[in-house]
Amino acid sequence: MQQSSISALFGALSNETRLNIIANNLANANTAGYKADKVAFQDVFQRMASDYAPDARNDLKQKNLLPRPLIVAKPRLAEQTVDMTQGSLETTGNTFDLALSGPGFFRVQTPEGQFLTRNGQFYRNAQGQLVTNQGYPVLGESGTINIPDGKVVSVNAGGQILVDNQVVGTLGIVDVANTKELQKVGQSFFTGANGAQPATRPVDGTRTTVNQGFIEKPNVEVVTEMVGMIEAHRSFEAYTKIISSSQDMDKQVTSQVGETR
Amino acid sequence: MMRSLYTATTGMVAMQLQIDTMSNNLANVNTLGFKKSRAEFEDLMYQTLNVAGTENAGGSRLPTGLQVGMGVRPTTVHKFFQQGDFQNTGNQLDIAISGQGFFRLQDPSGNDVYSRSGSFKLNQDGTIVNANGYTLQPTITIPQQATNVVITEKGVLSATDNQGNVLTTANIPVYTFINPPGLTALGKNVYQISDASGAAQELIPGDQNAGTLVQGFLEMSNVQMVDEMVGLIVGQRAYEANSKSISTADAMLQTAANLKR
Numbered sequence: 001m002q003q004s005s006i007s008a009l010f011g012a013l014s015n016e017t018r019l020n021i022i023a024n025n026l027a028n029a030n031t032a033g034y035k036a037d038k039v040a041f042q043d044v045f046q047r048m049a050s051d052y053a054p055d056a057r058n059d060l061k062q063k064n065l066l067p068r069p070l071i072v073a074k075p076r077l078a079e080q081t082v083d084m085t086q087g088s089l090e091t092t093g094n095t096f097d098l099a100l101s102g103p104g105f106f107r108v109q110t111p112e113g114q115f116l117t118r119n120g121q122f123y124r125n126a127q128g129q130l131v132t133n134q135g136y137p138v139l140g141e142s143g144t145i146n147i148p149d150g151k152v153v154s155v156n157a158g159g160q161i162l163v164d165n166q167v168v169g170t171l172g173i174v175d176v177a178n179t180k181e182l183q184k185v186g187q188s189f190f191t192g193a194n195g196a197q198p199a200t201r202p203v204d205g206t207r208t209t210v211n212q213g214f215i216e217k218p219n220v221e222v223v224t225e226m227v228g229m230i231e232a233h234r235s236f237e238a239y240t241k242i243i244s245s246s247q248d249m250d251k252q253v254t255s256q257v258g259e260t261r
Numbered sequence: 262m263m264r265s266l267y268t269a270t271t272g273m274v275a276m277q278l279q280i281d282t283m284s285n286n287l288a289n290v291n292t293l294g295f296k297k298s299r300a301e302f303e304d305l306m307y308q309t310l311n312v313a314g315t316e317n318a319g320g321s322r323l324p325t326g327l328q329v330g331m332g333v334r335p336t337t338v339h340k341f342f343q344q345g346d347f348q349n350t351g352n353q354l355d356i357a358i359s360g361q362g363f364f365r366l367q368d369p370s371g372n373d374v375y376s377r378s379g380s381f382k383l384n385q386d387g388t389i390v391n392a393n394g395y396t397l398q399p400t401i402t403i404p405q406q407a408t409n410v411v412i413t414e415k416g417v418l419s420a421t422d423n424q425g426n427v428l429t430t431a432n433i434p435v436y437t438f439i440n441p442p443g444l445t446a447l448g449k450n451v452y453q454i455s456d457a458s459g460a461a462q463e464l465i466p467g468d469q470n471a472g473t474l475v476q477g478f479l480e481m482s483n484v485q486m487v488d489e490m491v492g493l494i495v496g497q498r499a500y501e502a503n504s505k506s507i508s509t510a511d512a513m514l515q516t517a518a519n520l521k522r
Contacts, residue, residue: 012517016263017310017329019513023265023506024304024330027272029499030279031302031333039327079311079325092299094341121301121339124440126459133301133337149439149462151470180325186306187336193326194312222502229509236513240520247520 002250008242014041015236021080022228025220033119033188034218036083036225082190084179087118087219089211095153096122096130099216102208104173105190107139108132114139114197115189116176118216124153130161130169134187138171145169157209171210174200264308264329265510271332272503275302278335279496286484287493294345294378294450295482297489298338305331342441345377345483347475353410354381354389357480360472362435362464366395366451373398374451375436375444375461380479393449401431414473416466435471436461 021037028034089099098120100106105116122138125131130138130145137144140161147153150163159171176182177200181193192198282300289295311327347357356379358364363375374395381397384390387405389397403410407420407428416433438444443457454461464471 016265016513017327019506019510020264020268020329023268023272023503023510024332026499026502026506027268027275027332028302028304028330029272029502030276030495031304034304037328037330080327080329081325092341093343094339119303123442126440126443126457128439128459133339134303149437149470183309183326184304184307184328184330186304186330188303222498226502226505229505233509233513237516240516243520244522 002246005243005246008239008246012236012239012243015232015239019229019232019236022225022232025225026222028218029220029222031119031188031218032121032215033087033117034220035087035118036218036220037080037184038083039080081180082182082184083219085219087216089214090217091214093213095212096124097213097215098122098155098171099211099214100173100208101211101216102203103179104175104203104208107172107174108136108189109139109144110134110136110189113191115185115191116174116182116198117188117190119188121215140169141172142169145171155210155212157211158205159210173203173208173210175203175208176200263510263514264331265506268330268332269503269506269510271305271334272506273500275300275333275335276496276500276503278338280493280500282338283489283492283496286489287486289482290484290486290489292450292482293380294376294480295484296340296342296345296377297482297484298340300335301337301339302333303336305334307331340442340444340446341483342377343483344480346481347478348481349477350479351477353412353476354383355379355477355479356381356412356433357475357478358435358466358472359475361441361470362437362466362472363452363461364433365398365436365461366391367398367400368395368451372453373461374447374453376451377480378450379474391450395451397433399431399434401433402429404428412474412476414467414475416474432465433474434463435466435474436463437469437471438462 018039021039025036086101089101100118105118106120108115108117121133123131123133124147128146128148130147132138145161147161147168148163152164154162159173160167161169176198182190182198183193185191279300282298286297307328307330309326309328358377363377364379366374366376368374376391378391380392381389383403384394387402389401401418403420406422408423409421410418412418417430418433419430420428422428438461439459440457443455444452445455447453467473
């Protein structure tokens with residue numbers, strides 16, 4: 001059967017996955033600390049065995065009956081990367097809303113191990129621990145952070161937590177050497193490739209600051225996503241057109257070419 | 262079927278919650294002592310199609326994986342206990358708390374509840390009660406011949422008659438919690454202790470981190486109309502974007518279905 005319909009099928013499937021990723025970005029258009037996913041496509045070059053066959057022509061006048069396609073390109077999804085650009089900061093005025101500007105992540109201890117997050121909507125739980133909104137403790141430079149009751153709780157740009165001007169702990173903010181290897185695990189958490197701990201290094205204090213009373217909005221650009229959606233939709237349509245055209249051609253082949261007159 | 266249909270559904274449901282929360286804030290824009298809420302979200306789980314770091318056919322390792330997210334889910338509706346505006350009423354039994362803390366009240370079934378709304382009245386026995394008839398704790402009874410009630414910043418109440426003789430004195434304490442957003446809102450302007458809020462700590466107003474009392478003032482709701490309006494717009498637009506994902510996925514499915522004629 002026609003190679004083109006198989007190629008187009010690959011293309012259509014890739015665009016379906018692309019739409020799924022766009023839908024997820026849009027669904028998270030209001031999720032604090034969410035980072036948008038981006039997709040890239042690649043061609044898969046397929047070379048036929050016959051391409052390597054020695055040319056049987058020994059005479060210039062001998063011609064091939066049909067030009068053979070040497071290379072068939074099938075688009076497929078190559079990679080999905082997390083767009084780590086800074087999201088805009090929204091002021092909330094809440095004491096425990098912390099947003100990072102610049103690279104870096106907060107560390108969170110969960111029953112499944114340590115995770116990284118950019119979502120700084122934290123709380124002080126009944127035991128006085130600083131926790132995420134799922135109740136997992138946020139890690140400081142030396143383990144979990146306990147914030148005693150006090151009149152004024154402030155967090156400075158370096159991540160030090162002060163209660164009535166006494167330092168009670170420092171947030172354990174880390175930078176990831178290669179953010180491309182980060183994987184999302186849901187709940188706004190990131191982990192390294194294959195769930196391993198990613199290689200981290202201390203943050204550069206001149207580039208990364210902690211902002212108290214702010215939350216980091218997702219970096220989803222709704223317009224870009226909409227355009228991506230139109231693109232995915234239209235190319236899906238184009239691929240299905242290819243499938244139906246090659247179907248028509250196959251039909252003609254079976255009905256007309258084989259016809260005895 | 263397409264994942265994006267379900268992904269976008271979770272987005273629409275989440276944005277619905279955002280609008281619901283904002284609507285409740287707007288409905289209570291004039292409720293005394295009302296504290297606004299904010300819905301918080303997190304991304305759902307991810308389906309990993311390609312694991313980052315796996316070896317590909319060419320023998321090199323994939324630098325990034327391919328993950329498709331499954332949408333969004335609401336995590337919490339966070340109450341903000343920021344100070345509301347003060348309104349001068351001149352009424353002797355209107356008390357506002359400037360700073361942290363709550364009044365303790367007893368509901369008709371004898372449970373302790375906490376409130377920021379300081380619009381107090383006297384019942385038929387001369388006991389200080391709130392607008393719903395819940396008695397202020399500890400119970401204070403003002404003698405009938407009292408004409409003047411003075412409440413100091415520190416919560417000392419003294420009732421005097423028209424000759425200036427002190428008839429009764431009492432102390433009004435305030436109660437603080439380590440995690441006020443953990444309180445359970447019961448409606449009617451009152452809250453109940455939960456495991457998340459921590460136990461109530463009784464303090465003399467002005468001590469430690471407790472707020473001071475201000476007589477003749479009421480604390481208004483801390484809802485900012487503009488914030489809520491912007492929140493409504495953001496929620497509505499995100500809702501629309503998600504509905505676009507659904508219609509695009511639907512159109513793509515229709516195209517696919519029309520392939521076979």
